[in-house]
Amino acid sequence: MQIEKEPRILAILCKWCSYAGADLAGTSRFNYPANVRIVQVPCSGRVDPIMIFKAFVEGYDGVMVSGCHPGDCHYGTGNYHARRRIAVARRLLEFVGVHPDRMHFTWISAAEGKKFAEVCSEFTDKLRHLSGTEKTLARKELAT
Amino acid sequence: MATIELVPEPAMIKKVIQESRDVKSYVLKLDKSRKIAARPGQFVEVSVQGFGEATFAVTRTSKDGSDFTISVKRMGHLTKMLHRAVRGDMVGVRGPYGNSFPVDAWKGKDIVIIGGGIGLAPLRPIIDHILQHREDYGKLEIIFGARTPEDILYKEDLGIWENDETIQLHTTIDVPFEGWNGRVGVVPVVVKDLALKPDSRVAVVCGPPIMIKFTVAALRELKWSDDRIYTTLEMKMQCGIGQCGRCNIGEKFICKDGPVFSLDQIPEHAL
Amino acid sequence: MSKWHKLKRTDLKDFLSRLAEKWEVWVPYRVDGKWEFGIYAPDREMDFPESVIHVSMKNLFFPKRRPIAKYEEDSKWSMQPVAADDKPRIVMGLHPCDVAGIEYMDKVFLNSEHKDVLYESERKRTVLVGMLCSEMADNCHCTDRGLTPDSASGMDVAFAKVDDYYLFKGMTDRGKEIMQSEYLKAVGDAPEKRKWPAGKYAIASPEEFMDMYDDKIWHELSDICLTCGICTYACPTCVCFLVTDEKFKGKGERVTVWDSCQLQSYSRMAGGHNTRKTPASRVRNRTLDKFAYSHLRYGQISCTGCGRCVMVCPLKRSFPQLGARLSERIRDKKKSKAGTGARSKED
């Protein structure tokens, strides 16, 4: 039951760096919160902000997007596009009332398993602090 | 309590048949004791829970009516889900709906069945019906066109029809294909080549919109009158019972007043 | 013949409160300057507007989003139909055109072998208390559609606003039940009958409309139309719907949702083929459906002359005017044919 109360996080990770980083975190046995759901995408440039919107509407407490570090994109420039899109999407979400701390966008390389674990823990901590505030956007109408 | 007709009954998939690379047939049996007695040309609404429903022609009904078959071409989101279904899975079924081919009125006539691709599906019950009542009908000709040999459906049936002396079967593919020794050419061209005379014939055409259009044109060129040419129309259908509104051609609803029409019953733009 | 009964305007609240003990009473409220129907509550200010409000009555019988079945997402098949609501209800303050709209809906949903039982139960539980119009608003043109603004046809109870009181009359047995109230006093006089103006947007006959299918005029008529769906959502007789599944947290519902023939997605099929791709074809479908197809199907054209489509149109494009423009074109065509026997240049 304890897990139920933990904030739910959706992590959208690029296949080449961040997902590999998450994998490394797992194989290296770094501890990171179990409440992170991972979606693998080929590249952070594949992340359509509609995915982030949908995650909030479907009730996730926080959304995290991570790709290769600038300059390291497997496809050359995907993450530069991602950076711009996410910057704009973030502004829009904040504008309609999503708390800025509910979004976390970063770069994690395949070697940074430790960083992945740290980022997840930090993000979860932040979201725990928000547990008293309203989960805006989250749909309330249940199919009853 | 009376329930709204839009809610389907559960049915079980008894058998899955891979017909061609993107078409699968499903033999369905209703969970309840009700039987689906679909007349040739009628259709059912099939649902996958969570993904909505779509319209499929009943392409075969077992003799005792306990189960029936639909053929599904992978096109949109629902058919994709259906293609993932396996034997034993449950789906929802409503129907059968719509009118049917006037097979009784055709007694004594020669029948020409012209199908293109998945368009053969709604026509197969007519062939089944004629074969069951062979003495009631005259000659039976079947023209079936597919894009490539890999798109040919109902191979088992085609084999039986091929060997049936009372049936003339012409199978054709659109463009030459390695290893294909049969007829090549699109259906309208084949119809012209065969120079089918109207005589005492009735033609039934079904296939993609463009194929219907040109086949009808070819038949008209061969002096066929519109009341001898039948087709089953496809439109986006949803409710199947003439309420949701989207399948109208003029004042007629395809789902309620159709889907079977002879050409003199529908305006030209419906083709 | 029952008599007209008088209800003092000061007694209205007591009268409604008494009704609300037994019935679910729906009355118009003014919210943010717009009228809408809601369940009667004594502490809310309500009133009856003189003529139609911009929301059509169809929402009360055939809601925008209507669950028809429920299911559990993890099971392969668990679809259970939803039960119909049968709590008795009064809808008070509809106008004659609203009633005509409901009668049209009956033809779609009830008069066929495939009855919509959810709609039927909504109808059965509802007593229609209609208000006779005292004026015709700017967009009203029901007189062109064969209706009379102060006709009580189809209502269970009819009432009219007169000076500082209302006059009520029970029209059906169900309606007379409502009339059993200490606040209503029988009187001899009936509300005054008026003469109503006509001829604002007269239209041609359905048969003549049918001949317009291939006319060039559709491009002209659709040119300024956005093909958004708002006129169909506001229309009391536009009842097209979509059946779709919606799910959330393991539970799902199969719902019917209003759909609009003006939207491009309406008749797009799997695979991308769209039978009504151009705005012209969609405008044509709606126009002919209102003025011709509906008549051929149900013996009644489906425009009640309520004028809501004009009220809500983002471009203030008038749908009835469009019908009138079309009728004009029909007349012109006839004239040119009758005159010279030759086809006019425009054809």
Next chain:
Amino acid sequence: MKAMRKKIKELFANGDVDVVLGYREDPASGEVKASVFKKDEMLEDMVFDERCVQNLVNYLPTLVARYSKVGIVLKGCDGRSLATQLVEHRINKNQIVALGVGCEGVKVGGKDADKCEDCPTSMSPVTDHEIGDKKQKKDPVFSKVEEIEKMSPAERWKFFAEYFERCERCYACRQICPSCYCEICVADQQEPKWIEPSAKLSANTMWHLIRAYHLAGRCADCGECERVCPQEIPMRLMNNALEKAVHELFGVRPGMDPEELPPLVVLSKEDPDTIMGGKHE
């Protein structure tokens, strides 16, 4: 007005245009409506004043398909809108004769239109001929956006949720927007079905977020979406918030420069990571 009619007559006479898209006062009703003017037709009814609210650019794609040369009367905001369409190659500039008119503001429902408050240019940035005074350009302030930004997240959501709840999903906003021209809109898409078709808060929220996002860096603030909305949802607020964001983040003002690509289709290696918010090493 006289100058405009004279210019248009001249264009027709020289064969520079086949048709002109402009505003016409209906002599019968006195209403001002968008109209297609042909040579020697109805030109005397052509008007240009504060009643000419509608953005005519939305009609251009249909017209350029029918005629080879189309003239168009442009306010400042409409000109920006045209610029966004040109830069996206939706319309070929060679087919357009842009008639920029010095605009003094328009009125909606008898009041000065909200969009005029934030108007950065009274003259179209794209013109072949300029009629009337060219006023000075200024930077928009977006005071209403700033008001919202001062609220707490929960307050903002309360504000928007109330409006989203009301949306009927008639898609008038999409249909009137010159920049919304996808063959299949994401809202109509079946697979994946991002946005449920029924009009309820969650699905409406998705629709309004994606609508605003898809216009980020492309919306030239013609304000038509908000004007046509039957439920008066403040869509301009969201558009403006993103216009402001795009300017702050990338220094771009959509539509002001007909050569500049939308910021979300180009990339820059120089963008600082801080634009994504949060901490980055």
